[in-house]
Amino acid sequence: MSSELLDALTILEREKGISKEIIIEAIEAALISAYKRNFNQAQNVRVDLNRDTGTMRVFARKDVVDQVFDARLEISEGEAQAIHPNYIVGDIVEMEVTPKDFGRIAAQTAKQVVTQRVREAERGVIYSEFIDREEDIMTGIVQRIDSKFIYVSLGKIEALLPVNEQMPNEQYKPHDRIKVFITKVEKTTKGPQIFVSRTHPGLLKRLFEIEVPEIYDGTVEIKSVAREAGDRSKISVHSENPEVDPVGSCVGPKGQRVQAIVNELKGEKIDIVRWSNDPVEFVANALSPSKVVEVKVNEDDKATTVIVPDYQLSLAIGKRGQNARLAAKLTNWKIDIKSETDAEKLGLLSEPQNTEEADYESADDFQDE
CATH class of the missing domain: 3.30.300.20 (K homology (KH) domain)
Known part of the structure; x- marks a missing residue:
């Protein structure tokens, strides 16, 4: 990883309105899962992304105890004091365990997280725009038709025109321009879903x-x-x-x-x-x-x-x-x-x-x- 990532996040923050700090925290959380999955590790770890250089390091976190039952999660007081004499029982010791080829995994994970966050942000922008248009009228273009819906393009998103909201005296064809009434805007896991009507008063x-x-x-x-x-x-x-x-x-x-x-x-x-x-x-x-x-x-x-x-x-x-x-x-x-x-x-x-x-x-x- 390099400062190029931070530069990209800065541009995203400016153009998409996505907080740079929120994305960094999401990348760090995703890297913890990636580390455990790829290196078969079960210990508690913390990933640190340097805000200045873009470098990433992994630290194992272990509790200082009198008697060690699980070496992956615990460390004896004597071993801890060998690292630093001020450690006592109840403290947490952090030791760097960054793998040599962690950079490749980190880059891939960071890309996935950024892509996901950008998609979520775009969906959020579309939802915010259309939730304010509920009970309003828009002009759309018929895209395709199936047995349940007519799919109407409203620019950034396709709206759904159900069969029971279609005018009985109308025949719809792809590329037709029609005015529709927005009846409902829902937030779903796949993004905002917009329902429209031609029959609503x-x-x-x-x-x-x-x-x-x-x-x-x-x-x-x-x-x-x-x-x-x-x-x-x-x-x-x-x-x-x-x-x-x-x-x-x-x-x-x-x-x-x-x-x-x-x-x-x-x-x-x-x-x-x-x-x-x-x-x-x-x-x-x-x-x-x-x-x-x-x-x-x-x-x-x-x-x-x-x-x-x-x-x-x-x-x-x-x-x-x-x-x-x-x-x-x-x-x-x-x-x-x-x-x-x-x-x-x-x-x-x-x-x-x-x-x-x-x-x-x-x-x-x-x-x-």
Whole structure:
């Protein structure tokens, strides 16, 4: 070994941020194991790496005792005092036992330790970078596909897109560029493992933050998201500024903003509704595009009964109950939908009233523009 090792460690400390002292301590610990393994020694030893010259020496450590039972670990008081007269029982004597060809083993061991530490440091840097990106969106490139995962390159690392997080209406091919939502970053023995999703509601939320400046700067707030990936989604928005139309801001001029998100999600329909802390108004908005006659609220059960015109019943419920299901997820209220005829029979209908059309817009409105 020579000072070249120390120079290399100094460069690593500067470029990789790996503490030189920590690597030296790791090399010393590894050399103890290497010495015992290669020279069939069982005694206690200490390896010293000279911080100035890079040379390494091995010292056997023996306890000074009255009676020696194991010469590999113990030394008598008389033998110890022959080395130095100040040794007494209970002291530890160190004697150099560096083998002649220890330099070759030391160089190989040091290389392995440094390589391992560099790899661990790089993994640590990647983990630190991506743990801060949890619940964020990134653009990746599809690398390969198997029965369990799609492997998406995020630059320094490949992320895993599981089958159940893939959009049912999408076909993925190698070299495709896709936006993914980082759901989980795990630290494993083989390095950080990153899981991503194309179906998570957070992906929709992040896409709106990218496309809508008013959401990014906080003027418009996304209150809730309900999503059935690849088919339809609902998103509720609100602005404290009365001069800002939150729904219109998300839709954009001629629907350009929401259409960009629809294109990214391969045609997934998106309903944008105005949020309200009044459950009557919010539930009515959430059920759009259906018109609502009346909303009756049961605060105790957090449930609502929604009355709609007879001809709007199927629209309010939606295909396979999807519209009602998404509205319930969006509002976090149970929703029971009844037609005007059924409500009248059950005595649920109040006096006839003019209801305002729900404040809502859908990406469908701009598909043909």
